[in-house]
Amino acid sequence: MTFGLTATAQRTFTNPIKPSGPDPWVFQKDGWYYYMNTTGRNLTLWRTRNVADLATAESKVIYTPPAGQPYSKELWAPEIHSFNGKWYIYFAADSLNNLSHRMWVIENSSTDPMQGEWIMKGKIGDKDDHWAIDMSVIEYQGKLYAAWSGWEGPRNGRQDIYLAKLKNPWTIDGDRVKISQPDLPWEMHGDVPQEWQKNGEVPKIYVNEGPEFLQHNNKLFIVYSANACWLDYCLGLLTYTGKGDLLNPKNWIKSQQPVFVQSPENNVWAPGHGGFFRSADGKQDWMIYHANPSATDGCGNKRAPHIQPFTWNADGSPNFGKPIAKKPTPVPSE
Template sequence: MKSIFRLFVLLCAFACNAQQKTSFRNPLMSSGADPWVTYKDGYYYYMHTVGNHLELWKTANMAKLGEAPHKNIWTPPASGSFSKEIWAPEIHFLRGKWYVYFSADDGDNQHHRIYVLENSSPDPMKGSWEMKGKVSDPADKWAIDASIFEHKQKLYMIWSGWEGDKNGEQDIYIAEMKDPLTITGQRVRISRPVFDWETHGDLNDPNLPHVNVNEGPEILKHGNKLFLCYSASACWTDFYALGMLVADGNSNLLDSTSWKKSTKAMFMQSPENGVFAPGHNSFFTSPDGKENWILYHANDNPGDGCGGKRSPRMQPFTWGKDGMPVFGKPVSVKTELRIL
């Protein structure tokens, strides 16, 4: 009986420890722009922009991301259309395989397009990643920041791109996919910068070409609504912030009128908390699905710009009585947070 009792105590202790929350403070790592995470089979798989290759992290606890094992899963060729400026990678598990979508060019920003890798291994840290080529709609215009989501058994890609061949404005587009590698049909523009908080930038500096920016689109589902969060204004300004589009789950997502745009920014800089230019986010839940978290990058100081000083951060968010997400303000690096 004593041995059975001891076993019972050990099992209870294990169960209690498994539910204990981990305390942490932002940032999760000292550097890392455009953070993305997905969850599968007890592990979070995380990526951010490294610039010259693709790095993948694996962890059971996002609070311990900085300690997580990681590896270089792909190095680009020395030259060619996808050899330089590798931005905003996202890893997705779609229809039985892993895919990583990212944007890249040949060293000329005007040639940025979206590319995809495929891996059939159950664990994306293993197996081999195969370049499957460019993913493009028929227009084949400048494109970055691709994300994929599935709704009513259909796949969609959303991204940031140019309407024509001239730089100066980034808009949000959507297109349906017939499979994880192929867009079918024409792209549809569902958002362009129209409000003051979306148009901070400087066209007078040749190294900072955009002034009106919508980029980094990400989907969040809740109830029968789809929320598309995107980043607005130039990333090198402190005004970089999150905006949001909302669509009814039963609407035609390829109809631009299905997406209703918020007139105000949903998540923006907090000088009082020492957080500047928060943006390019993703979403995840705790393993039990009960906690909702937003993952984003931000700077510690005003004027830190759009470079290596951006660091990944996360914080919980809630839902309002109207069914809308409530993100609050970016929390200070001094604030202690807890996560399962």
């Protein structure tokens, strides 16, 4: 007697899902997952039906900035979003070096972001034109908001998280407000390498950056990265109280401990700067983040995208667990 297979074998993936990809970002729309990461020189867009298949996904360079522009160099942490039937990409860039980083927005009216023309809408920032990186945008209760990492004034060795309302996808409406700064012991591991100090860096840099909105039921969170990419990068959590103005810092509560840290036993180091998505069938919540394969890999292209499912605590907050081991893991459910 012979027996046929009664079920399809479970597909698996192994982290990282792509050999390199700092600052990974995933956006879902119409059955597609659109993915971006820092390339430094252009904006490249990937598209796939399952994020686990990212290594073989269709990709296209959709925007290369003209030389000599204030946004022509060091393009960091791009994010693609969709508002009012149009596509927008937010990215940090400069004309010289990190000290001149600002946020920029491009727009595409095509239904397919891999096609059509991307138009520069301009710089998006606060009225005093402060240094800014890592912007993410959300539509919440009918209004647009942006969160990003910036300096309070002239560079002082500290990056904070700011929030502002938008009047449209490329224009800030009103003042920015600071909702978090590195002020807990685990956020302040800021030693700068000696060779950097020789180039004029301050001896310590305390970091809150990479803010990403996360909604679950009636709760709103901002998950951010703390410490620095050359150190023990980790994730912190801000929780909106659900009452009052989003732009009132008193309405945000910071978790007193990190919510996601490196896992030396699983060879996952300095995890941070990512995002969140759901499985194609809508039944699973997943996170994406970059991490290094060893403790000394720093802020270069060894940072690669990892994905893993996460759950929710009884109080409605996210439970990310710890970075999973680099072994076969079931792909997001389809």
